[in-house]
Amino acid sequence: MSKQGMNDQKKTHEKCTISPSDSMFAKFLDDPGVILSEFYFEMQNYSSNPLHRDVTENYKPWRWYRTRSQHGKTLLMLSFNYNVLSMSVLTIGVDHHDVTLLDSPFGCFANVTAKERASLIRDLVLDSFRQEEKSQTQIEFEQHSDRVVFVCNEIVRNNNGYAEFVNLCCHQEGDGDIRCTDTVPDSWIGLLYLGITAVKVFVFFCSPLLIPTKIYSASYAASEYVINLAKALKMKLFISRNPNPSVHYHNRLTPHDIKHWHGFQEKFEEFPTDEIVPVKVKELRIKVKGKRVIPDNDPPTGVFRTIYDNLVRCKIKRLSPFSECCDRSVYASWEERINHRCTWTMCSKAFVKIILLLIVPLPYYARIAIYYRFEQDEVLQRKKTADDLDLKIGYDFRRSNIIQYLSPIHPLFVTIYVFYILTAIVTGFSGRSGREKYKRISLQALQDMNKLSRTKVVQVLLRIAIWPFKRYGLLAMLLIPLYALVACPICSLLCALYCLPTIYLSYRLLYHSFVKTGRKSSQPMHHSKSTETVDLMMKTWKEMDAKVHKRFSIAFFAKEDFEKSLKGRKGKLHYVKQIFSKIFAGFTCLACLYALVLLFVEAVGLLVEVLAFTMMGVIVNAGTTLRYVSMALLVIVYMHDCYSNVYKNYLMFNTTITENVMDNVEDLKKVASLPSNLQENAAFQVKPVEVLDEIPTTMCVKKKETRWQIGHLVLFLDSSDTPRIPLKLFQKLCEVTVHGAPGPVYINLLRATGKFCIIVVFLFFVIIVVMAFGNVHQISSTNQTLATLAGGFVPMLLKNVLPRRSTKLNLKTLTFKGQMEEIICDFKQTWPLCDFICVRDDGKDDEEEESKGEGDGKDEEDEKKDEGSEKGKNNCDISKLEMYMKNRKKSKQNPEDPMEQDQSLSRNGSATSIDAKAKVRFQEPVAEEEEEFVDLFLYLSDTDKGNMRKHIWNIGGSNDSIPSFTMIPLGSDDESV
Numbered sequence: 016m017s018k019q020g021m022n023d024q025k026k027t028h029e030k031c032t033i034s035p036s037d038s039m040f041a042k043f044l045d046d047p048g049v050i051l052s053e054f055y056f057e058m059q060n061y062s063s064n065p066l067h068r069d070v071t072e073n074y075k076p077w078r079w080y081r082t083r084s085q086h087g088k089t090l091l092m093l094s095f096n097y098n099v100l101s102m103s104v105l106t107i108g109v110d111h112h113d114v115t116l117l118d119s120p121f122g123c124f125a126n127v128t129a130k131e132r133a134s135l136i137r138d139l140v141l142d143s144f145r146q147e148e149k150s151q152t153q154i155e156f157e158q159h160s161d162r163v164v165f166v167c168n169e170i171v172r173n174n175n176g177y178a179e180f181v182n183l184c185c186h187q188e189g190d191g192d193i194r195c196t197d198t199v200p201d202s203w204i205g206l207l208y209l210g211i212t213a214v215k216v217f218v219f220f221c222s223p224l225l226i227p228t229k230i231y232s233a234s235y236a237a238s239e240y241v242i243n244l245a246k247a248l249k250m251k252l253f254i255s256r257n258p259n260p261s262v263h264y265h266n267r268l269t270p271h272d273i274k275h276w277h278g279f280q281e282k283f284e285e286f287p288t289d290e291i292v293p294v295k296v297k298e299l300r301i302k303v304k305g306k307r308v309i310p311d312n313d314p315p316t317g318v319f320r321t322i323y324d325n326l327v328r329c330k331i332k333r334l335s336p337f338s339e340c341c342d343r344s345v346y347a348s349w350e351e352r353i354n355h356r357c358t359w360t361m362c363s364k365a366f367v368k369i370i371l372l373l374i375v376p377l378p379y380y381a382r383i384a385i386y387y388r389f390e391q392d393e394v395l396q397r398k399k400t401a402d403d404l405d406l407k408i409g410y411d412f413r414r415s416n417i418i419q420y421l422s423p424i425h426p427l428f429v430t431i432y433v434f435y436i437l438t439a440i441v442t443g444f445s446g447r448s449g450r451e452k453y454k455r456i457s458l459q460a461l462q463d464m465n466k467l468s469r470t471k472v473v474q475v476l477l478r479i480a481i482w483p484f485k486r487y488g489l490l491a492m493l494l495i496p497l498y499a500l501v502a503c504p505i506c507s508l509l510c511a512l513y514c515l516p517t518i519y520l521s522y523r524l525l526y527h528s529f530v531k532t533g534r535k536s537s538q539p540m541h542h543s544k545s546t547e548t549v550d551l552m553m554k555t556w557k558e559m560d561a562k563v564h565k566r567f568s569i570a571f572f573a574k575e576d577f578e579k580s581l582k583g584r585k586g587k588l589h590y591v592k593q594i595f596s597k598i599f600a601g602f603t604c605l606a607c608l609y610a611l612v613l614l615f616v617e618a619v620g621l622l623v624e625v626l627a628f629t630m631m632g633v634i635v636n637a638g639t640t641l642r643y644v645s646m647a648l649l650v651i652v653y654m655h656d657c658y659s660n661v662y663k664n665y666l667m668f669n670t671t672i673t674e675n676v677m678d679n680v681e682d683l684k685k686v687a688s689l690p691s692n693l694q695e696n697a698a699f700q701v702k703p704v705e706v707l708d709e710i711p712t713t714m715c716v717k718k719k720e721t722r723w724q725i726g727h728l729v730l731f732l733d734s735s736d737t738p739r740i741p742l743k744l745f746q747k748l749c750e751v752t753v754h755g756a757p758g759p760v761y762i763n764l765l766r767a768t769g770k771f772c773i774i775v776v777f778l779f780f781v782i783i784v785v786m787a788f789g790n791v792h793q794i795s796s797t798n799q800t801l802a803t804l805a806g807g808f809v810p811m812l813l814k815n816v817l818p819r820r821s822t823k824l825n826l827k828t829l830t831f832k833g834q835m836e837e838i839i840c841d842f843k844q845t846w847p848l849c850d851f852i853c854v855r856d857d858g859k860d861d862e863e864e865e866s867k868g869e870g871d872g873k874d875e876e877d878e879k880k881d882e883g884s885e886k887g888k889n890n891c892d893i894s895k896l897e898m899y900m901k902n903r904k905k906s907k908q909n910p911e912d913p914m915e916q917d918q919s920l921s922r923n924g925s926a927t928s929i930d931a932k933a934k935v936r937f938q939e940p941v942a943e944e945e946e947e948f949v950d951l952f953l954y955l956s957d958t959d960k961g962n963m964r965k966h967i968w969n970i971g972g973s974n975d976s977i978p979s980f981t982m983i984p985l986g987s988d989d990e991s992v
Contacts, residue, residue, distance in 0.1 A: 031123035033135050034144075036115045041144040044081065050108035051087035054079045056136060058124060059115045069129040070403045072170045074180060075396070076133055080167040081140050086635065091167055091182045092200040093628070094414050099389045100624045104632025107639055114144075133168070140166045141187055163187075167198065171400060177409040178401035208413035211627060215416075215620045222615050223464060223516040229305065231461035239849045240303050240698040240731055243682075247295040248712060249856060250950035254288045262291065264952035266714065272721065273953070279851040286855070291949055293856040299712070299723055301698065301846035308731050308739040311673035314665035315742065316760050318658060318768075325761070327367050329360055365444075372439040378618030383423050385621065394419050418617055431610040438607045456604055460523035463564065464516055471563045472513045476506050513563060517612060521605055528601030638796040642803045646782050649807040650775060656811075657771040661763045665749075668757050671826045672748060673738050675835065676701065676730050687736050694734045700727040701839050710843050717845060726843040747838050753830045774810050781806035 035041070036059055044052055056077045058064055066077040082088060090097065090105065098106045118124035124132060141164060167184040185195040200208070218225075230236075253262055273279060278300070286292050309315055315324070325331040332341035341360045344350040401408050410420050421427060441453060483491035483498050491498070511518055633640045677683060680699040687694075710726025731739040749759050757763060782803060789799040 030120075031127055031131075031135070032119050033116045033124060033139055034119070035139075036117050038144050040112055040114075044143055045083070048108055049110050050082065050084060051090055051110070052081040053109065053111045054081070054140065055111070055113050057113065057115050059117050060121065061125070065125040066132065069132070070400075071129045072172070072404070073129065073133050074169040074171050074400055076129065076136075076168065078168065079136060079140055080165075080182070082165050082167070083163065088165060088167075088184060088198055089201075089204065091184070091198050092204050095393055096385075096390055097628055099385060101628035101632040102625065104629055104636060104640060107632070107636045137166050137168075137185060137193075141185070141193070171404060171406070172197070173404075173406060174409075176407055178397070178404065178406040180397060205413070207627060207631075211620070211623055212413055214623045215616055218619045219612060219616045220515040220517045222612050222619075223461070223520050226461065228465060231458050232305065232465060236458050236462075237302050237304050238696050238733065240301050240696045242299040242301065242698045242700070242725070242728065244297055244299065244712075247297045249293065249295050250853075251948075252286060252292045252294050252853070252951050252953070253290070253949040254286055254292070254953045254955065256288065256955045258954060260289075260952060262952070263948045265948070265950050266716070267952045267954060268721070269954050273851070276848075276850045279853070282853065288955075294853040295856040296851075296853045298852055299725070300848070300850040300852060301723055301725075302849040303696075303698070303731060303846060307742055309669065309742050309745060310737055310739050311670045312666065314662065314669040315745070316662050316665045316764070318764060321761055321764055327371065329363055329367070332360060368444070376435070376614055376618075378622065379614045382418060382617050382621045386418050386423060390419060391422075394422075416617065416620055417613070431613060434607050434610040435614070437603075438611075452600065453604065456524060456527045456600065459527045460520055460604075463523045464520055466564045467513065467519065468563055468565050469514055472509070475559060475563060476509060479506055479509075517608070520608060524604040524608060525601045528604060529597050641796065642782070642785065642800045645800055645804055646778060646807060649778060649804075653774045653778075653810065654771055657767040657774075658764070661760075661767050664757050664763070665760065668749075668826065669740075669745065672745065672835070673730075673740055675832075676740060676839075677738060680730050683730075683732070686732065691734050691736075694736075696731070696733045698728055699730040699732070700725070701729050702727075710841075714848070715845060721848040722845040723848055724843060724845045727839060728844065728846075729839055729842060741842075741844060743844055744838070744842055747842070748835060751831065751834045751838070753834055754828060756826075756831060777810060778807055781809075 043049070056066060056079070058066075064077060069076050080087070080091060082091075086108075090109070093105075094100065098109075116124070124135070127135070143164070163186050165184045165186050167182045169180055170183045172179040172181055182198040183195055184198050185193050187193050253260060253264065286294075315321070329341070331337050341363070342358055345357050345359055345362055346353050346355075350356070398408055408420075441450060479502055483494050487494065512522055513519055633644055679701050681702065683699065686697050712726070713724045715722055715724055729740055729744055731741075733739070746759075749757060752758075785799050785802045785806065788794065789802075794802075
């Protein structure tokens with residue numbers, strides 16, 4: 016703007032002048048600590064502010080800015096909500112003033128045009144609210160000292176029909192001219208916004224990688240483990256279509272109960288029906304969830320994990336006094352009148368599910384709260400101004416976000432909310448069949464993503480690129496342009512499909528929704544010539560898909576068998592229903608994926624902006640913020656130090672336990688030496704002490720699934736040779752009260768929390784003292800920061816200098832080893848049955864084993880004949896004494912069960928004649944009815960499922976079988992997971 020133009024404007028409004036009603040604040044505008052001054056103008060004695068009625072390119076003409084530094088102009092280049100994103104750190108040095116103006120003569124300010132009103136305010140602020148023009152000398156001095164006064168206001172530019180909001184900053188040059196320019200973000204601010212946008216795009220395409228691997232890994236979700244038994248378990252099996260068989264049975268199963276027993280189904284045809292079949296089990300196949308076992312390098316000692324286990328999974332019910340209340344009915348004495356069972360544990364789990372479903376999108380709640388509290392008014396005002404000027408609001412990929420552009424109540428976000436609620440209901444409260452279906456699809460897709468090798472993807476792309484040179488040699492140089500037209504789109508598609516996790520997960524969700532895994536059909540499939548090309552392409556695709564995954568075997572399935580399994584006996588209508596069900600499941604999973612990703616991107620985008628702007632504020636205002644940042648870092652360091660000590664103790668404890676267990680396991684090296692592709696997940700039992708009886712393996716129906724109750728099962732070795740021990744065993748060993756043992760986890764976490772709280776209180780007093788004396792004695796910010804650090808390191812110095820009185824972890828004591836062996840010998844736990852592998856018992860193998868055992872026994876007797884008879888006598892006396900003490904202990908524990916005591920005494924050979932007679936009297940009725948009882952009855956008709964016997968029964972053979980009507984359901988001390 017030239018000097019002549021400025022003079023022309025002054026002539027138009029020279030009869031109207033404005034001035035502040037109170038100009039005291041103007042004396043502090045040039046304070047060195049003031050970076051940016053923000054003014055909100057109001058007119059005195061006006062019923063309505065004329066500035067609010069202006070509809071021009073001046074956006075919010077009542078708001079103006081004044082600055083003398085590039086720092087202040089840089090703040091105007093940022094987003095309008097920079098104060099919120101920086102947590103008010105960037106607002107240090109920014110002053111806000113509400114200025115009331117007086118016009119002379121009264122009413123003239125309302126009669127001039129909007130452009131003239133803006134010019135009057137600009138001149139007033141340029142003159143620092145003084146009605147006198149600056150001299151030429153003052154202007155030249157400000158220019159040479161970089162203290163030029165800039166006056167800015169926000170305007171709306173027309174950018175091809177779209178509204179663009181920028182700040183117009185004006186300053187007075189040495190010749191008296193007023194020059195105005197738009198504040199365009201410099202390269203560094205543009206680079207900052209470009210980096211924030213890149214992070215948002217990265218989060219959108221790679222957000223599935225942020226999901227913890229433990230949630231979906233095959234070893235954590237559910238894995239099949241094999242237990243090779245040293246001695247085969249014997250039982251009797253009866254298969255019939257008659258719902259009322261002529262035999263008595265201990266347990267009853269239907270085809271619905273064994274639909275996942277693929278190994279048993281293969282042997283099913285070998286067993287006759289309506290006939291008692293003796294079978295033996297040489298190996299047990301169990302399903303193990305990762306949360307029930309722990310590796311040696313990951314002890315469950317985290318604060319959040321402890322809170323999750325105790326509050327979310329309701330494991331707090333094991334502690335007193337919750338153990339007395341959690342299993343009680345909420346109806347109290349009215350339970351008998353109400354035909355419904357509901358315990359406090361069931362209510363707590365339902366309540367926790369609801370709370371979790373509400374807490375999961377907590378970052379998105381913060382994003383919505385910030386929008387409605389700080390952003391909504393500004394966004395609506397900008398849209399209104401653009402509409403008044405017949406302009407559109409475009410989406411700025413650098414500064415805007417989806418929430419600001421659409422608003423949280425846009426139909427897109429409403430649809431996202433609906434999908435999230437439906438997903439939450441299906442996940443938390445739907446039936447088991449529906450929940451397991453969507454869970455299976457999601458877990459398989461996530462597991463495939465975990466097995467994907469992007470290095471092999473690059474190898475596949477390079478193989479495609481060099482294929483012409485491999486096929487045609489030097490002639491490929493001539494085919495490169497034509498081949499590139501075909502290969503580039505294919506390579507781009509493969510790169511996007513396999514290298515972008517969100518797109519890859521979309522593909523795998525659809526894949527697992529439509530594909531039914533199974534065995535490759537052995538029957539030849541005849542295709543027409545029109546489908547041979549498609550089949551060849553599908554085969555090539557499957558081979559390539561298998562190559563880019565680590566140890567990935569593609570799920571081959573026969574189309575004819577698949578369609579036949581779908582149609583079955585219900586015809587084409589059932590087939591069509593199945594197809595639509597798969598389509599619905601696939602697209603539902605896909606919609607939920609993108610709904611959650613969008614919510615996550617908005618939340619993470621806000622977090623990234625907050626971190627970037629806060630860090631910027633800390634850097635530019637280091638003198639003010641450095642002392643607080645140093646104190647926050649000290650708090651984080653001490654928190655990590657307190658809880659890391661607990662982690663280190665339990666890490667050492669867990670490693671020692673795992674090593675001791677591995678030393679006592681036989682055949683461990685034999686299994687671990689196998690290649691990983693030939694090695695199955697194996698579980699091992701620790702051989703108990705000879706003087707103690709082994710815990711028999713039993714079967715029970717618990718939580719509507721068949722389970723094995725196995726004793727001494729303390730080691731799990733997966734195909735990658737990662738050893739794990741049961742979580743329950745770890746917890747039992749932690750409770751051992753001997754010198755050197757760590758004790759329960761929650762006790763140590765509470766102690767660490769107490770130490771951390773004491774340190775925090777000390778640091779709080781340090782910062783108060785430093786700030787108080789720093790302001791009184793005018794200590795510089797640097798010295799205050801150094802004083803804060805010096806006082807904050809005092810607890811660390813005391814910890815490292817003063818001697819410790821705490822007991823160090825010591826696991827090499829004989830007392831602890833004895834307690835550990837005692838716990839392992841009595842340890843038992845139930846595991847879900849994954850498959851039932853059995854063979855018909857013909858008795859030949861038993862005869863061979865007995866003959867071999869007799870031969871070995873004779874050789875051993877011949878070798879030991881020369882040993883002293885006195886030593887054998889002493890050993891016999893010791894064994895009898897140990898057996899007598901053990902039987903006395905059992906009789907004290909079970910005084911109301913004399914028959915069991917008599918059986919144990921008779922079995923150990925130390926019973927009196929009266930005990931022997933009692934044993935005979937107890938076994939006689941069992942022997943009479945032995946032939947009429949079977950251990951397992953398989954009813955082939957699936958129409959009757961309600962009369963299943965939910966009792967624990969012994970597998971050791973029918974000699975120890977008890978009639979089902981005399982069995983009492985035995986409670987298990989195993990934790991239910």
